[in-house]
Amino acid sequence: MEKIPNNMETKSLDTPDKNESSSGESYSAGLRLDSKGLPLSPQPSEDPLEPLNWKSWLKLVVLLEVSTLSFLALFNAALITPTFVPLSKYLHQTITETAYITSIFIAFAGASSLLWNPISNVYGRRPVYIVSIALSIASSAASGASSSYGELLAFRALNGFFGGVALGLGSATVSDLYFTHERGLYMGIYTLSLITGGHVAPIIGGFIERSLTWRWCFYIPAIITAFMLPLFILTVPETLYPHTQLEQGYRPFKSWMHNMTMKGSLDPRRRLRITDFVRPLQMLWYPSVSLPTLYYAVSFGWGSILFIISSASIFAKTYHFKPYQTGVLLGVPLTVGSLLGEMLSGAFSDWIYSRRALARGGARKPEDRLFALGPAIILLPLGLIIEGVCIERKTHWSGVGMGIAIASFGLQIASTIIYTYTNEVKSIFPLDFKQKHATAFQPLLMRICSAIDHRPRK
Numbered sequence: 031m032e033k034i035p036n037n038m039e040t041k042s043l044d045t046p047d048k049n050e051s052s053s054g055e056s057y058s059a060g061l062r063l064d065s066k067g068l069p070l071s072p073q074p075s076e077d078p079l080e081p082l083n084w085k086s087w088l089k090l091v092v093l094l095e096v097s098t099l100s101f102l103a104l105f106n107a108a109l110i111t112p113t114f115v116p117l118s119k120y121l122h123q124t125i126t127e128t129a130y131i132t133s134i135f136i137a138f139a140g141a142s143s144l145l146w147n148p149i150s151n152v153y154g155r156r157p158v159y160i161v162s163i164a165l166s167i168a169s170s171a172a173s174g175a176s177s178s179y180g181e182l183l184a185f186r187a188l189n190g191f192f193g194g195v196a197l198g199l200g201s202a203t204v205s206d207l208y209f210t211h212e213r214g215l216y217m218g219i220y221t222l223s224l225i226t227g228g229h230v231a232p233i234i235g236g237f238i239e240r241s242l243t244w245r246w247c248f249y250i251p252a253i254i255t256a257f258m259l260p261l262f263i264l265t266v267p268e269t270l271y272p273h274t275q276l277e278q279g280y281r282p283f284k285s286w287m288h289n290m291t292m293k294g295s296l297d298p299r300r301r302l303r304i305t306d307f308v309r310p311l312q313m314l315w316y317p318s319v320s321l322p323t324l325y326y327a328v329s330f331g332w333g334s335i336l337f338i339i340s341s342a343s344i345f346a347k348t349y350h351f352k353p354y355q356t357g358v359l360l361g362v363p364l365t366v367g368s369l370l371g372e373m374l375s376g377a378f379s380d381w382i383y384s385r386r387a388l389a390r391g392g393a394r395k396p397e398d399r400l401f402a403l404g405p406a407i408i409l410l411p412l413g414l415i416i417e418g419v420c421i422e423r424k425t426h427w428s429g430v431g432m433g434i435a436i437a438s439f440g441l442q443i444a445s446t447i448i449y450t451y452t453n454e455v456k457s458i459f460p461l462d463f464k465q466k467h468a469t470a471f472q473p474l475l476m477r478i479c480s481a482i483d484h485r486p487r488k
Contacts, residue, residue, distance in 0.1 A: 079289060081206045081269045089207045092266050093216055096203050097223035098258065099196035104228035106170060106193055106251040107135040112236035112357035113244045114342035121179045129339045131186050136335065138187045139194020146195050148306035155203055156268040157292040158195060163259050166193035167252050174248030197224065205453045206269035210394060211384055218376025218446040222368060225445055228338060229364030236357025319455060326448040333410050333441035337434055349427050363431040367438025375446040378402050396454035399447050406444040413437025
């Protein structure tokens with residue numbers, strides 16, 4: 031750490047003594063304002079190395095690389111799903127047992143945030159990303175080389191544990207880079223990448239199984255991630271900026287080169303404590319956090335994972351689809367629904383957020399974003415009903431695709447808004463816990479899927 035010179039303050043000085051919002055409310059001197067005349071939140075320092083003060087192009091580069099990692103996480107999880115029917119025969123397991131190959135990845139990816147997020151809050155985001163990427167490559171390749179069902183499950187668990195880091199840290203990184211009034215749009219880019227990875231994967235996975243073998247559904251993600259590792263090392267600086275050091279008179283980042291090392295924001299006086307890992311559980315005591323979290327968990331489970339883990343069996347039995355046909359019918363509607371949903375969710379929630387802040391004289395409240403959830407509350411269950419009825423009645427497969435697309439549309443809206451909301455209340459609860467809740471539903475969903483008789487009624 032470097033002592034801040036006497037002429038450098040920790041708050042902005044380039045503002046007039048008195049500022050007024052468009053509603054006539056006045057703000058105290060020293061506050062930086064956004065384009066609508068509202069105080070920026072959080073307030074940035076004068077340090078040009080603080081991520082909030084970075085150039086827009088650099089922020090976008092970091093955002094896109096982190097979003098790519100999140101894309102690859104669920105891409106890796108779901109690429110194998112169209113092959114469940116032939117893979118179950120190779121492994122001598124039922125289709126339900128074979129589907130655990132995907133669900134165990136997602137479960138460990140979600141649970142890993144309980145470990146990686148506290149570590150990153152102490153030692154920085156960059157070292158955690160780099161170490162996890164390297165170990166994700168190794169565990170993905172090992173999954174492809176597995177010779178038994180038990181061995182494959184073990185390596186998939188490790189792959190999820192390391193490969194899922196971006197699922198927990200990605201939203202924290204977006205918060206490091208952007209002000210609250212910008213986060214709806216940029217968190218939307220991140221969540222779109224995250225969810226779309228699991229939606230595009232089945233399309234590709236079916237053709238991989240047709241042209242190569244199921245093992246390449248693990249080798250290909252390992253190869254792509256291997257290209258990401260040097261790119262990430264060379265282009266992504268540390269984004270964690272400990273303001274507590276700034277308040278104590280120290281500059282967290284000495285220089286740009288220091289920021290590109292593995293100890294960019296390391297505070298030698300800060301040590302990892304047991305309480306850092308326990309703290310996320312505090313969120314469960316507050317309905318303002320736990321209820322939106324529970325809603326996201328249910329939405330993610332039913333609007334994405336349910337389709338991914340059940341479609342191979344359902345489409346094979348109902349429509350006699352081959353793996354590549356299953357991948358197309360599953361992946362195309364999921365992807366189209368996500369893309370259309372993001373067109374509405376991010377910018378729309380930012381607009382509602384700013385409008386309500388202006389109406390009350392500039393006070394921003396994270397809960398304002400939840401008003402944008404209306405379309406998701408209607409469309410997600412509607413899509414599930416359409417898909418279920420079409421399968422039960424054994425209608426044309428296009429009806430199933432329509433239901434999946436509508437549900438995916440609603441899920442994308444819910445994901446962007448709740449990811450953004452939970453990160454804006456992290457001033458009280460600094461660790462995002464929602465992905466852990468989502469994965470808690472996976473074993474239940476697996477048992478529900480295996481228990482349902484998908485045959486049409488006579």
